[in-house]
Amino acid sequence: MKTFSKSSFFMERRAPSLPSPADIRALNVKTGNASAWNFNSPPPVMIPSLGLVVKYGASVSIVEAETQMMLREQLHGRVPVPEIFGWTEDEGQTFIYMSLAEGDTLSNRWDDLSDDARRAICEELNELVNLVRTLEQDPRDMYIGSLSKRPLNDIFVMHHPDLTGPFLGGDAVEQFQNACGIYIDIDTPVVFTHNDLLPPNIIISPGANPKVAAIIDWAQAGWYPAYWEYCKARWIRVNPRYFSDAAQDDWRNKYLPMILDSVDDETIYHPWLYFVLSKGI
Known part of the structure; x- marks a missing residue:
């Protein structure tokens, strides 16, 4: 050990x-x-x-x-x-x-939180995501992959060895998107990404005015094109036993854009979604 x-x-x-x-x-x-x-x-x-x-x-x-x-x-x-x-x-x-972080998941507390409390948590999450995105790669050693140039562990690619990479070099985005069949502008930044930023993975503190106590489950994290985090968080459906479909619709449409920059549907989200659906994922 x-x-x-x-x-x-x-x-x-x-x-x-x-x-x-x-x-x-x-x-x-x-x-x-x-x-x-x-x-x-x-x-x-x-x-x-x-x-x-x-x-x-x-x-x-x-x-x-x-x-x-x-x-x-x-x-x-x-x-x-x-x-x-x-x-x-x-x-x-x-x-x-x-x-062990003290508190409960955002999904468990969601129904009991006021709109103001939800907004405050989302604003805090936005600041935290922006902090994570201050991490930078050496511009002479760019790649798409998990930490230290390991293969991606994203659930959408992990069972497709030709898509896990790592993809190395200044054209890493182009390599990755070509492998996936994603037709999005290759002039896209590579950023460090949690890659599963959903309410069950956000722990908030107890009390009436909760703060973010922890962001957990970094299993799929790594260096991805900047649009990946938003697209995936918008598409993934949490088991409704833990987070109702109505709550998820509210989360996606109203609150997620407070945390992550939304993307254009026609040029980014729909091409990304086509990749997910075309792979039978």
Whole structure:
């Protein structure tokens, strides 16, 4: 197991060591949730007494942890990203140990929030997205891919090896769009992208005037064309058990444009959507 002795978990001496993978699996099974047996993507295990959440499964990658560490370091903590305490691999599953954010998901709180509270959260998210977009690549070493020139982990391309890249060089956008069959102007900036910016992945603080406590689930993050974040956030449908269709329509049409710059339907969104639908995704 790789651990980070300078992380708050160890500096505050919350426990002598992080729980073992066997301990984490046992805690998950103990909840009685049938999904705890899912090998690829079981529910994360939360241990509030240790300020700890463990995300694990065969589909989990250490790149996600490295991405969060990069963001915390490069942005000096200005974007609330869970702190990484350690990681390990065991019996075909990867375990990421990170800080537990106090609060609840935006999707769970949505119906109880006033329009003013929703707008305030969206304005804060806009500032955070803009901070993430201050990250820059070396103009002599451009690429589209996950952190450190690894293949993309986007759900729309991950099962198409010819689309995951990485795509290297000054013409990375053109390479990527040609591979995907996306006919959009290639003069598009490459920006660091969360790539799953939806209400279930936004934790807000308790109380009447909540703030963004954390942005979680950076599994699909990486360097993408600037339009990708908005297009994907507009298209993805959250399971209505967790976020009703009516709430999602409100989110997409009214609030999402407060967070991300919207794009022209004819020249950007529809060509992007054609790519998604044509691949049967």
